[in-house]
Amino acid sequence: MTVAQAVVEFLGRQYTVDNIGGAAYRERLIPGMFGIFGHGNVAGVGQALKQWQLKDPSLMPYYQGRNEQAQSHQAVAYARHTRRRATYAVSTSIGPGSSNLLTGAALATANRLPVLLLPSDTFATRAADPVLQQLEMPHGYDITVNDAFRPLSKYFDRVTRPEQLASALHHGLRVLTDPAETGAVTISLPQDVQAEAFDFPEEFFAERDWKIRRPAPETEDIAQAAQLIRAAKRPLIVAGGGVLYAYATEELAAFAEATGIPVGNTQAGVGALPWDSKHSLGAIGSTGTSAANALAAEADLIIGIGTRYEDFTTASRTAFQNPGAKFVNINVAALDAYKHATVLPIVADARKALIALREALTGYRVEGALEVFTAQEKQRWDATVDEAFAERLSPLVSQNAIIGATNQAMDSRDVVVCAAGSLPGDLHKMWRVSDPFGYHVEYGFSCMGYEIAGGLGLKRAVLAETARGAENRDVVVMVGDGSYLMMHTELVTAVAEGIKLITVLIQNHGYASIGSLSESLGSQRFGTKYRALDAQTHSFDEGQTLPIDLALNAESLGVKVIRIAPGDRAIEDLAAAIATAKAAPEGSGPILIHIESDLYADAPSSQSWWDVPVSETSELDSTTKAREVYESHKARQKPYLG
Template sequence: MTVAQAVVEFLGRQYTVDDAGDGEYRERLIPGMFGIFGHGNVAGIGQALKQWQVQDPTLMPYYQGRNEQAQVHQSVGYARHTRRRSAFAVSSSIGPGATNMLTGAAVATTNRLPVLLLPSDTFATRAADPVLQQLERPDAYDITVNDSFRPLSKYFDRVNRPEQLFSALHSGLRVLTDPAETGAVTISLPQDVQAEVLEVPAEFLAEREWRIRRPEPEDADIRRAAQLIRAAQRPLIIAGGGVLYAFAAARLAELAELTGIPVAYTQAGVGVLPWDAPYCLGAVGSTGTTAANALARDADLIIGIGTRYEDFTTASRTAFQHPGVQFININVAALDAYKQGTSLPIVADARKALAKLIRSLSGYRVSGDLTARAAAEKARWNTTVDEAFDARNTPLPSQNEIIGAVNRAMDARDVVVCAAGSLPGDLHKMWRIRDPFGYHVEYAYSCMGYEIPGGLGVKRAAVAEALRAREGTEPSKPRDVVVMVGDGSYLMMHTELVTAVAEGLKLIVVLIQNHGYASIGALSESLGSQRFGTRYRTLEPKRHTFDDGEKLPVDLAANAESLGVRVIRVEPGANVIADLEAAVAKAKAEPEGFGPVLIHVESDPLLDAPDSESWWDVPVSAVSDLESTRTAYQNYARRKEQQKPLLG
């Protein structure tokens, strides 16, 4: 068989095996492949996929996409919803087809999510040289555009000879299924090698299982952690995405109930506890709640579980102000366990570590004063969100009101998807989560354009989840997936709506039209740059400014309709919030297979979300002719004084 045929058949027979406390799990590791074909892969991977479509279409189902980057985003969305147990492969042609995937690779690796990238490459034999789309460098003729994937991938290989395929695929899938090392795995396939004949051993094509490794914590570390917790006066748990990937939410709830230790969560950790759980303080950090940030400010012990402590979580290292604050970091990745100069790194699976910690803390409970303060701060924040969600009955609603309306209209099991702009921060602090799978915001890379293709990946995973559950006791109706996206991100990558139309995938998109970049506009204003370059306006040529012209006559609802999408226009007016809730309910009532529904609503971009009483470090010009910038720098300098190295 050819190298490409061997790739497809091998991938179709790989399985993930896992036991995360919910019984033995076995599922296809690579359930399908996305691809756009060009001269680099049409006679290789393309031919192999077609051959198997004729012989057995279940071995490696092929899915179309409209942009290679978006195909990677779909795979990332799928991988996150399956908790890294499954990942799609993505094939591309050489040249721009390959480099279109670079942003997707960065999204996957930054978020520690598995995706298998199979970009085609120039001739290994150099029989035709140079070929179309070949990068020529006089100093290094063996470099191709695919070398750009090296810093963005957790594993990179190039199969220059057919015999190299065996080790390349085995090594790549080892990384793909490693919870501490996973990310983008890139295996570059020169176009001539793809079509070459390879003698393939039968054992290479046999079914193979890849067990997800979940390391146990050291008993000595657990004993030391229990000692530190018992000695602390104001401990606080910060739960990240690692809790969800370890299926440890129930264990975390048990620990909080047992000890009374309050819990805050990161952007990736939303869903570890329901929003109204007694010990849940909500989001922490720059986009956090005032409740979580108030307790973080005074905490003398931070118990980080499955978090990588990015700058939003730590409020750019200003969140933790207790002079003697210490850190216990539980993480499957040593890189994260050792962050913040931790007093105690515990390199282990979150669920297994929590189970042992619960036993070690038997009989321990925090003081009544800490419990009372946490409850008071939680109540204060809940009142703040209630007020932000309340409809003002004005023609243009705030984004807060829109979030509240969508939140109320969705069922507990539904999933909200977002990625960039002002929405992720507002969702993080205000979204009232009720299900561990109900929140999917890509904020490690905060990639504009991720929302719609990422949402499609989540929807695919939700459909597969429902199919697996039909013989069990779980609900078999697929979760509804609601993408919330601003006009800026929509314009970046809306074309995957066509993919949803082609496959009849019921994706609900709430498009918020605010005629510009609301997030950066607000940030620009706070930094003294007066919302420069953040409005969608016509050019005023005399002063060469886009800030003061007429709004662009762009109709994004009509754009979606032209792609075959069913559109519901929520018109401005006093009833806009009630109409929006009704529109979401109407879209949810449509059957599976209906295809995508887009709900278009306009908002007032100048109405901000409630203050987190926190900070994010974005440098301000130290000198300026603008008074607004000089004032902003004075505020910035005062904030910088609060930063600390956080050596525990």
């Protein structure tokens, strides 16, 4: 058989196995493959997929897509919803087909989510050289477009001989299923090698199980952590995505209930506790709640669980102001466990560590004053969100009210999807999540254009769950016009497959997030509005609003569209539209709800900061004033090591 035929058959027989509290799970590691075919893979992987489609389509189902980057986003979203137990493979042609995957590789690795990328490459034999779309580097003739994947991948290999395939695939899948090391796995396949025949051994195609390793904590580490917690006056937990990937939400709830330690969550950690838990302070950091940030400012012991301490989480290292603050970090990845000059890194699975730590803290509970302070701050923030959700502007509504209406119209099991712009920060602060799977915001890379493709990949995971007997979930994508224009073409994929994906498209004729940031930095919202060019001043800032009809665009792709007219009833009409979309049967295809919003309406303040440098000197008064504010915040920044 050919190398490409061997790749397809091998991947179709790989499984992940997992054990959570004695319950064993086994599922396909690679349940399908995306691909756009051109020279490089059309006669390789494309031929192999077609051959198996006729022989046994269940071995490796093929799915179309409209953009290679979007296909990788689908795979990543699928992986996140399945808690990294499964992902898709993506095959591309050489040159631009391969390089379209680079953003997807960076996103996967930044978010620690597995995706298997199989970009085609130029001839290994160089029989035809140079070929169409080949780079020629005078200092290194073996360099191709695919070498750009090396710094973006957690594992990279190039198969230049059929004999290398087994090693490349086994090492690649080892990384895919490693919770500490996972990310983009890239195996470059030269086009001639894909079509080359080789006598592979039968055992290469036997079913293989890949166990997800969940290391237990060291006993002495748990004992030391318990001592530190008992000695602390104001401990605080920062729950990250590692809590969700370890299936540790119930253990976190039990730990918080037993000890009274309050919990703030990162973007990836939303859902670690239900929003209405008395111990949940909600989001922490630059896009956080005033409640979580008030507790963070006074915390003397920060217990990080499954977080990588991204700058939004730490408010660019200004969140934790207690001069005696110490960090205890529990993380399956040593890289994250050792951050912020931690006094105690615990390299372990979050669930197992929480179980052991709760046992070590038997009889312990925080001081009553901390519980009172937690309750007061939580009550204050909940009232702030209630007020924001009830906000009624006219004729254009606020994004706060749109978020509130969407949140309230969805069922607790439904999932919201977002990635970039002002929406992720506003959702992080205000979205009320009851189900640990109910929030899917890609904020490790915050990639504009992820939303619709990611929502589609997530919906594939939901449909796979329902096929196994699980209760259904609706997937609701919330996206601004900026991200929509970046990449909306996977709506065509949803139309082709009849996948019910609900999209709430918020049009404000500009980049709200960067516009607001620009204004705060003294740059006067430069280049952030959708306006016609004023040729005399060469400015896009003051011209006429562009006559863009994104609802009509979606309709032209075959999507059912519900338009919400501006005015006093816009929010009520939005809620009714979501109810209509939810009532549509599965298999009826995508539905897009179009609503316009006020570009300038702000969300409630997090009482926090994000470090984006301001020009040190400027001829603009607005920039000079912004620099003064910047320096005042900069003075509060902590020089944590690591």
